[in-house]
Amino acid sequence: MSANILPNFTIPKKQTVALVEKSGGTVVIKEDWPVVQQNELKPGECLVQMQATGCCHTDLHAALGDWPLKAKSPLIGGHEGVGIIVAIGSNTVTDRKVGDRVGIKWLADSCLNCEQCRSGREQNCPNAKLSGFNVDGTFSEYCVSFCNHVSPIPEGLDSQEAASILCAGVTVYRAIKYSQTQHGDWIVLPGAGGGLGHLAVQYAKARGLRVVAIDTGAEKKKLCLALGADAWVDFRETKDIVAAVREATGGEGAHSAVVTTAHPSGYTQAVDYLRGGGTLMAVGLPGDAKLEASIFFTVFKSISILGSYVGNRQDAYEALEIATQGKVKVHYVSKHLKELKATYEGLKEGTVAGRVVFDLTKQ
Numbered sequence: 001m002s003a004n005i006l007p008n009f010t011i012p013k014k015q016t017v018a019l020v021e022k023s024g025g026t027v028v029i030k031e032d033w034p035v036v037q038q039n040e041l042k043p044g045e046c047l048v049q050m051q052a053t054g055c056c057h058t059d060l061h062a063a064l065g066d067w068p069l070k071a072k073s074p075l076i077g078g079h080e081g082v083g084i085i086v087a088i089g090s091n092t093v094t095d096r097k098v099g100d101r102v103g104i105k106w107l108a109d110s111c112l113n114c115e116q117c118r119s120g121r122e123q124n125c126p127n128a129k130l131s132g133f134n135v136d137g138t139f140s141e142y143c144v145s146f147c148n149h150v151s152p153i154p155e156g157l158d159s160q161e162a163a164s165i166l167c168a169g170v171t172v173y174r175a176i177k178y179s180q181t182q183h184g185d186w187i188v189l190p191g192a193g194g195g196l197g198h199l200a201v202q203y204a205k206a207r208g209l210r211v212v213a214i215d216t217g218a219e220k221k222k223l224c225l226a227l228g229a230d231a232w233v234d235f236r237e238t239k240d241i242v243a244a245v246r247e248a249t250g251g252e253g254a255h256s257a258v259v260t261t262a263h264p265s266g267y268t269q270a271v272d273y274l275r276g277g278g279t280l281m282a283v284g285l286p287g288d289a290k291l292e293a294s295i296f297f298t299v300f301k302s303i304s305i306l307g308s309y310v311g312n313r314q315d316a317y318e319a320l321e322i323a324t325q326g327k328v329k330v331h332y333v334s335k336h337l338k339e340l341k342a343t344y345e346g347l348k349e350g351t352v353a354g355r356v357v358f359d360l361t362k363q
């Protein structure tokens with residue numbers, strides 16, 4: 001029987017967390033939040049001492065309460081976290097051990113026994129637990145998570161680097177994996193210079209795809225081309241985005257588009273610039289935007305419109321492995337958790353470039 005608590009380690013009674021006291025309210029830093037002790041963990045649960053956590057648009061939606069689904073209240077947000085397992089609930093059967101470095105993703109836990117779980121769509125489990133949404137998340141020094149679902153972080157991948165792979169990375173990785181594309185196909189990535197987009201460019205290249213990056217500004221252009229994008233379309237400078245994509249792809253249009261944007265025009269355009277048999281992957285989770293596409297051309301061009309929602313455990317293994325090989329690097333700024341409120345403001349205004357990762361090893 002292996003240890004249930006990390007040797008020579010004392011779990012503190014209090015910790016610092018970023019708390020949303022009620023839905024729609026502001027986030028406040030609490031320095032005296034209780035830490036769950038080993039004897040309070042249920043079988044299957046583990047206590048993770050956090051090292052790093054990314055910040056995602058979803059965290060902002062959860063805090064604002066502007067989604068059709070409602071978050072728990074009060075709420076500790078965050079779902080791109082990396083840390084060390086310091087305790088495991090008694091009577092837990094698991095391969096995980098205390099001392100393991102693991103990732104906590106949006107899908108904190110699922111039943112593993114329902115039809116969705118059996119089919120590998122663990123994220124669609126009706127009893128799914130979601131980090132930083134219906135269970136407390138990673139904006140804290142210690143987070144309770146679930147042995148079945150935490151992702152082992154490969155050696156050689158830095159914790160801050162790994163953090164954003166666990167949500168942004170897994171999400172775009174799965175969308176590209178299921179985009180029905182073959183080596184050498186053209187894929188269009190609107191928002192390619194952003195937090196999700198810059199990872200999508202790299203995962204697409206790692207898969208041997210040719211990338212049309214759509215975004216705006218000299219800085220994002222430089223980033224996308226440096227990451228290997230084969231063509232660049234500036235949506236502010238280009239009058240006709242559909243024509244520009246068709247031209248970049250030899251006149252026929254792209255094989256697939258992975259659309260992460262909240263704006264409906266991103267979807268309408270995709271149906272127009274995809275070639276016959278093309279696939280539109282919808283990935284973003286805007287609160288109330290509607291998908292607008294020509295039914296006529298969706299049918300006439302045999303377009304597939306698919307939704308892809310985060311990823312399962314295997315997607316996380318694969319996305320982390322590709323990052324560990326150095327094929328995908330997260331562009332992020334490292335901040336202190338106290339800057340979360342300012343980061344939310346920046347996300348609301350659209351002024352945050354790349355990803356923000358909070359270093360939780362700093363006091």
Ligand SMILES: [Zn+2]
Nearest residue numbers: 056058167168
């Ligand atoms: Zn996320």
Ligand SMILES: [Zn+2]
Nearest residue numbers: 111114117125
């Ligand atoms: Zn299930």
